[in-house]
Amino acid sequence: MSELRWDPLKRSWVIITNGGGRRPRDFFVARQQVDLSLCPFCPGQEAKTPGELFVIRNAGSDNGPGWRVRVIPNKFPALGIEGMLDKRSVGLYDAMNGIGAHEVIVENPDHERSMGEFESAEIVDILRAYRARLLDLRRDVRFRYILIFKNHGVEAGSGIPHSHSQVIALPITPPVAATELMVCREYYERKERCLVCDLLLQERADGRHVIRDDGHFLVYAPFASCFPFEMRIVPVRHGHDFALMTDAELLFLAEALKDSLQRLSQVLHDPPYNFVLHNAPPMHQRLGKPAYWGSLPYDYHWHMEIVPRLTKIAGFEWGTGFYMNPILPEEAARYLREADPSFTL
Numbered sequence: 001m002s003e004l005r006w007d008p009l010k011r012s013w014v015i016i017t018n019g020g021g022r023r024p025r026d027f028f029v030a031r032q033q034v035d036l037s038l039c040p041f042c043p044g045q046e047a048k049t050p051g052e053l054f055v056i057r058n059a060g061s062d063n064g065p066g067w068r069v070r071v072i073p074n075k076f077p078a079l080g081i082e083g084m085l086d087k088r089s090v091g092l093y094d095a096m097n098g099i100g101a102h103e104v105i106v107e108n109p110d111h112e113r114s115m116g117e118f119e120s121a122e123i124v125d126i127l128r129a130y131r132a133r134l135l136d137l138r139r140d141v142r143f144r145y146i147l148i149f150k151n152h153g154v155e156a157g158s159g160i161p162h163s164h165s166q167v168i169a170l171p172i173t174p175p176v177a178a179t180e181l182m183v184c185r186e187y188y189e190r191k192e193r194c195l196v197c198d199l200l201l202q203e204r205a206d207g208r209h210v211i212r213d214d215g216h217f218l219v220y221a222p223f224a225s226c227f228p229f230e231m232r233i234v235p236v237r238h239g240h241d242f243a244l245m246t247d248a249e250l251l252f253l254a255e256a257l258k259d260s261l262q263r264l265s266q267v268l269h270d271p272p273y274n275f276v277l278h279n280a281p282p283m284h285q286r287l288g289k290p291a292y293w294g295s296l297p298y299d300y301h302w303h304m305e306i307v308p309r310l311t312k313i314a315g316f317e318w319g320t321g322f323y324m325n326p327i328l329p330e331e332a333a334r335y336l337r338e339a340d341p342s343f344t345l
Contacts, residue, residue, distance in 0.1 A: 005224035009195060010176075011183055014224040015324045022327050024267045024335055027228055027310040031272065032154040034161045041106045041162035043067070050075060053103060054132050056125050069125045070106040071133060071167075077102035078168060085142060085171055101137055101169035105129050111162050114152060114270075116261030118163075123254035124247070126165070130277065131250070133167050134243040138282035143169040145177055145281045153272025156309045173281055180278060181293070181300060188299030196301030197238055209329055211336045212259055216252040219260050221333040226323035228311060229268060229332045231260055233304040240280040240300040260306060262341035272309040278302060 002017045040048040043065040050073040051063055060066025079100025087096045107126045108118060115123065130148050137146050150165040151157040158164075173181070187195040203209055203220050211231060212219040219233050233256055239245070245253070264271065279302045286292040317323055 007222060007224035007226075008187075009180060009183060009199065010224075010226075011179055012224070012226075013322050014226050015322055016224075016328055017324055017326045018328050024229075027271070027308075027327075028269050029155060029271050029310060031270070034154060034159065036161060039111055039160065039162050041070075041104075041160060041164060042111050043109045046070075049104075054129055054136070056128065065109075067109065068122070069108070069129045071129055072104050072106065074102040074104050074166070079170070096171065099142055099171050101140075101143070101167070103133060103167040105133070105165040105167065107163045107165060114163050114261075115150070116258060116265050118258065120251060120254045120258055123258055124250050127245075127250045127254060128247070130165070130167075131243050131245060134279070137167070137169045138243075140169070141282075141284045142171055143282060144284070145170045145173045146279070147174070147177075148277040148279070150275045151272075152274070153309070155272035156274050158272075177278065177281065181281070181296075184299045184301070185295055188295060194238055194299060194301050196234060196303065200234055200236060209333045211263065211333050212256060214252065214256065216249070217256040219256055221329040221336070223329060225325050225329040225332065227307050227309075228325055228327045229264065229271075229308045229336065230325075230329070231264070231306040231336070233257060233260060233306070234301065235303075238301055240296045240298075240302060242277060242279045242302045257304070259341045260336075263336045263339040264306065264308060266339045266341065267335050268308060268310070273306055274309065275304055275306045277304055 002015055005014050005016055046063045052070055052072055054071040055067050056069045057067040079098045079102055081101050083097055083099055085096045085099050108122055134146055137143055146169045148167050184195050200218055209220045217233055217235055219231055222230060222232055280296045280300050281293060283293055
């Protein structure tokens with residue numbers, strides 16, 4: 001029998017259909033390949049991209065080979081950094097100029113490897129770039145939220161196969177983030193405890209959804225997972241802001257992220273996936289709102305989500321806002337927990 005499950009963090013219902021004991025092989029995706037004769041993200045092709053905003057390099061000069069991680073403006077940005085917001089009404093509608101920032105983090109000079117194949121130290125460099133861009137972009141008071149995300153594979157929205165992430169700074173707080181922030185604040189007001197900390201305590205005590213726990217980061221399949229083999233990576237120590245992580249903490253996160261992606265690759269044969277960093281917004285003061293997000297250090301708890309793209313969103317999901325997940329999260333967690341992360345395809 002199917003079961004409806006409530007996610008208190010996302011404030012949404014999920015239908016777990018548990019379709020006949022499906023196994024990982026039932027979710028294998030035939031991956032599309034991109035025919036790219038010349039990759040603009042490879043070393044030696046730096047002139048084909050906009051200039052560097054941030055770089056970690058071993059040698060060489062700016063905008064040339066020798067880099068380990070390279071951050072550049074997106075050549076075709078969704079939002080532009082120059083100009084004023086110009087908020088205005090259009091009858092009963094609202095509009096503003098498309099002001100923001102859109103950047104690409106080229107994660108490694110090696111075209112052939114993906115993030116799960118990088119060494120932990122290489123992933124630390126990527127996480128250091130995330131931290132640097134968050135700290136820089138949040139200085140702009142026009143930006144109310146900064147999203148870091150990764151698309152792996154054509155099916156997950158990646159048009160260039162060279163491993164990369166993206167950063168988008170937005171002049172508004174997006175609905176998904178606003179819901180999480182509001183839910184966490186309301187929970188803290190009622191209980192004077194962090195909701196995510198309480199979820200971690202419950203998941204560690206229960207154990208059925210836990211995939212990996214090294215004492216620093218817990219990796220688990222959410223009780224109400226929207227998608228098959230969905231994972232959350234959450235710091236065990238309470239913290240609202242990824243940008244406050246030390247280099248030592250970034251190493252523990254790099255190891256957890258690498259391990260999680262390797263397990264995913266082994267169980268599902270390198271599936272397409274997205275991952276998203278859910279982080280606190282910039283704590284800019286707002287006119288008329290002296291306490292705007294002022295409780296964030298106490299009530300919010302940053303985390304990452306990894307979502308394999310194994311199923312499609314269809315009419316039911318669009319019409320209801322519910323998701324259907326055809327495998328029990330407990331089963332998905334068991335397959336991932338029992339996987340050998342050192343296995344390579």
